[in-house]
């Protein structure tokens with residue numbers, strides 16, 4: 001565990017406390033939250049706008065530990081149960097913006113390779129990196145690496161690198177981006193999916209949103225400004241940024257009504273109105289996440 005005394009991206013010591021309370025420490029049974037015993041401080045950097053935990057826990061980087069804490073168990077079966085529909089939706093959304101045809105594709109943090117399985121028919125090569133527990137499963141259809149070292153030794157590079165819902169967990173995000181950058185082919189791109197700190201839930205629901213959203217596994221909470229800063233610092237050019245709202249507008253309104261994590265979604269809006277509002281949220285970059293496409 002490391003205590004951050006300055007911004008982990010720009011090193012500025014100018015910061016404000018945005019949270020000093022308990023945060024989520026796990027999610028063992030779906031929606032039943034666990035919380036830290038002690039208060040945790042969360043800061044916002046006044047220079048680059050990054051929001052970050054005071055305490056970075058290095059142990060959580062190991063996916064088998066992380067997924068055990070947050071999904072209950074690290075296994076292929078659990079991965080499917082928790083992630084499959086979500087992952088498929090994500091990749092379908094991304095496919096609207098980039099073509100995978102004949103490309104060499106690498107997914108960092110690939111889990112049980114739901115996305116790689118989906119992409120395989122269109123691509124030239126598929127490879128994934130994750131914890132060894134997924135190795136036997138992923139290796140049936142794709143190249144698999146259980147460490148950055150193994151991947152480095154392979155000397156492979158890729159046209160498209162996917163890193164979805166991952167950078168916010170990193171211990172040292174700048175080193176991590178340099179690693180991904182070094183795996184790009186000449187005209188290669190990296191596609192990130194990153195939670196957006198400045199999202200509509202924050203503005204509408206505030207503290208009732210944050211008390212369930214802040215968690216020990218997210219060291220970083222990014223917004224547009226801090227991401228611009230981060231990518232510039234890592235010498236990555238932003239090709240495209242897209243808002244992606246991962247929940248329905250009825251989910252948002254149910255949360256607004258109850259002030260609690262949503263278990264049963266009330267139907268305030270018809271399907272068409274719900275979708276219309278969702279698109280507006282995405283267009284205005286107030287969505288729960290962003291897709292960033294970057295290149296060297």
Ligand SMILES: [Zn+2]
Nearest residue numbers: 007010045048
């Ligand atoms: Zn900063």
